[in-house]
Amino acid sequence: MTLLVEQASLSMSIQDAGRFGYQRFGMPASGPMDWWAFRAANRLVGNHPDAACVEMGYSEAELSVEQHSLMAVTGAGYELLINGRSLPLWMSFTVRPGDRLRLRKTSGGNWVYLAIAGEVQSTTWMGSRSMFPAAGLGRRLSEGDRIPLSASAGERAAFAGHQVPNKQLPDYADSVTLRVVSGPQQERFTPSSIVKFWETTYTLSTQSDRMGYRLQGSPIAHTNGADLVSQGMVLGQIQVPGDGQPIVMMPDHPTTGGYTWIGTVAKVDLPLLAQLSPGSGKVSFSPCELGEAQSAWAEVINQIDSATQAEEDLWLNL
Amino acid sequence: MTEIGEGYPRFSPVGEDALLVTIGEELSAEVNHQVRLIDRRMQEVPQTGIIEWLPAYASILVLYDPFQVQLPAVTNWVKTCSRGTATVDEPAPELVEILVRYGGADGPDLADVAAYHGLSQAEVVSKHTEGVYQVGMMGFLPGFPYLLGLNPGLSTPRLDQPRTHVPAGSVGIAGMQTGVYPLESPGGWRLIGRTDHALFDPLQEPHFTLSPGDVVRFVPAAEGVQP
Numbered sequence A: 001m002t003l004l005v006e007q008a009s010l011s012m013s014i015q016d017a018g019r020f021g022y023q024r025f026g027m028p029a030s031g032p033m034d035w036w037a038f039r040a041a042n043r044l045v046g047n048h049p050d051a052a053c054v055e056m057g058y059s060e061a062e063l064s065v066e067q068h069s070l071m072a073v074t075g076a077g078y079e080l081l082i083n084g085r086s087l088p089l090w091m092s093f094t095v096r097p098g099d100r101l102r103l104r105k106t107s108g109g110n111w112v113y114l115a116i117a118g119e120v121q122s123t124t125w126m127g128s129r130s131m132f133p134a135a136g137l138g139r140r141l142s143e144g145d146r147i148p149l150s151a152s153a154g155e156r157a158a159f160a161g162h163q164v165p166n167k168q169l170p171d172y173a174d175s176v177t178l179r180v181v182s183g184p185q186q187e188r189f190t191p192s193s194i195v196k197f198w199e200t201t202y203t204l205s206t207q208s209d210r211m212g213y214r215l216q217g218s219p220i221a222h223t224n225g226a227d228l229v230s231q232g233m234v235l236g237q238i239q240v241p242g243d244g245q246p247i248v249m250m251p252d253h254p255t256t257g258g259y260t261w262i263g264t265v266a267k268v269d270l271p272l273l274a275q276l277s278p279g280s281g282k283v284s285f286s287p288c289e290l291g292e293a294q295s296a297w298a299e300v301i302n303q304i305d306s307a308t309q310a311e312e313d314l315w316l317n318l
Numbered sequence B: 001m002t003e004i005g006e007g008y009p010r011f012s013p014v015g016e017d018a019l020l021v022t023i024g025e026e027l028s029a030e031v032n033h034q035v036r037l038i039d040r041r042m043q044e045v046p047q048t049g050i051i052e053w054l055p056a057y058a059s060i061l062v063l064y065d066p067f068q069v070q071l072p073a074v075t076n077w078v079k080t081c082s083r084g085t086a087t088v089d090e091p092a093p094e095l096v097e098i099l100v101r102y103g104g105a106d107g108p109d110l111a112d113v114a115a116y117h118g119l120s121q122a123e124v125v126s127k128h129t130e131g132v133y134q135v136g137m138m139g140f141l142p143g144f145p146y147l148l149g150l151n152p153g154l155s156t157p158r159l160d161q162p163r164t165h166v167p168a169g170s171v172g173i174a175g176m177q178t179g180v181y182p183l184e185s186p187g188g189w190r191l192i193g194r195t196d197h198a199l200f201d202p203l204q205e206p207h208f209t210l211s212p213g214d215v216v217r218f219v220p221a222a223e224g225v226q227p
Helices: A035-044 A191-199 A267-274 A290-307 A309-316 B029-044 B071-082 B110-117 B121-130
Strands: A002-007 A011-015 A053-057 A061-065 A069-075 A078-082 A085-087 A091-095 A100-105 A111-116 A146-148 A175-182 A202-204 A212-216 A227-232 A237-239 A247-249 A256-259 A261-265 A282-287 B010-013 B018-022 B050-055 B059-064 B095-102 B133-138 B145-148 B163-166 B170-174 B177-180 B185-187 B190-194 B215-220
Touching: A035 A053, A035 A069, A035 A111, A035 A267, A035 A290, A069 A078, A069 A100, A100 A111, A175 A267, A175 A290, A191 A282, A227 B018, A227 B059, A237 A256, A261 A267, A261 A282, A267 A290, B010 B071, B018 B071, B029 B050, B029 B059, B029 B071, B029 B133, B059 B071, B095 B121, B110 B121, B110 B190, B121 B190, B121 B215
Parallel strands: A175 A282, B095 B215
Antiparallel strands: A002 A061, A002 A146, A011 A053, A053 A111, A061 A100, A069 A091, A069 A111, A078 A085, A078 A100, A175 A261, A202 A212, A202 A282, A212 A247, A227 A256, A237 A247, A237 A261, B010 B018, B018 B059, B050 B059, B095 B190, B133 B145, B133 B215, B145 B177, B163 B185, B170 B177, B170 B190
């Protein structure tokens, strides 16, 4: 049984936690843009926290249900309508055959995750269901596509109505301050540029996608050019190419890069960046120690998991 | 056999869950050789909590799960793997031959590369096929090999205006590097030929024909410019 795509959003794909083990061959890891919303969606329907969800971004989408299922939609920038009736995000709910889910685009965010109990049963490539169209691993979902679901998607209907409390949601906003762990190449940037980096409010460029988020603001000057011998890159790493405008690596980022980098956005704050609106979202940075970033990350994972504790044993028993 | 340079390897955390191990600062065969030796030792001596690692030209990026292992333990593991690599016996690398149709529509920049160096097209093909190349690292696209060992007489800068569509299988030159596009993509390398040799298959194992450290030779196909 499936979920039928009646209308696809501009960026609509299946994403699990990512494809690991092949980055040495140049294969990007992929995975969700907003890991916090992704994890919560899975937990709300009793899935493994890394299970595959439908990720939708940039514009509205509509799906019709062909099977009794437990679902949850999390994220920001969308209103969820079931048969025309509005339902909160960050809550599990059940649907029946014939129901229509509409994800209406609003302001204040850019990505939502639809989790279905029992996980989306789409194609697995190299150990992951994450789509990566650039390399022929699936393509963007489009109208008429059928997303295969587990036969047991309706069995956990009793868990409908679980909700992440409002005070435990990410602080999504149009203007965000992201914690950054500094990198080892500080001497590659002029001292005044580093000061400027911490003081500038950048605007998220419209040339931003699942590979990278480009920022526009006062340029960062290099002491000795922007190039370095190509090296591996990570999610959230802030590259500074020759024009001095930072680019933050997002899940489909190339595995290696040859530009200097100034630091890495803390995992805990990446969802705030991901949800900014290209063209208008504002970003500034604040320095953060590695240990502090690690603790904050662990804390949020615990918080998500405890907010959805009712389902904890479910995925362990799958 | 060379030793790792003084002051190296250098260890730098990258965010909460990665460690960058810098073996050297320049693109050299010696440094790249050390990267491969350490990479091999890391494969032989597993460490819990390691997700994967990316050997590049002169560095290795290690991704770890900070909820399973702490940074000092990861650093110690790589340090141990870096020690005494100069005395390790290296197995003979895999040799892969790639059949290339040089010039014409398959290699639209062959004439420009030849003109840039004041050579004939046949001489460029000759120098390119004489080379023995090592996969220095992979990246940019799944299965894209950055090959070391280009004849300095063929070193050519990238195009000023990258192409929006480079066909899969295109063989190109960028500075002192040569490589093969495994997929259609945008790209700024000078294209001198094209191969049907598949470098990446997401559906079948092995998914990648080449691995870092493999040795590659290009063989001229009968259909193209001959050396």
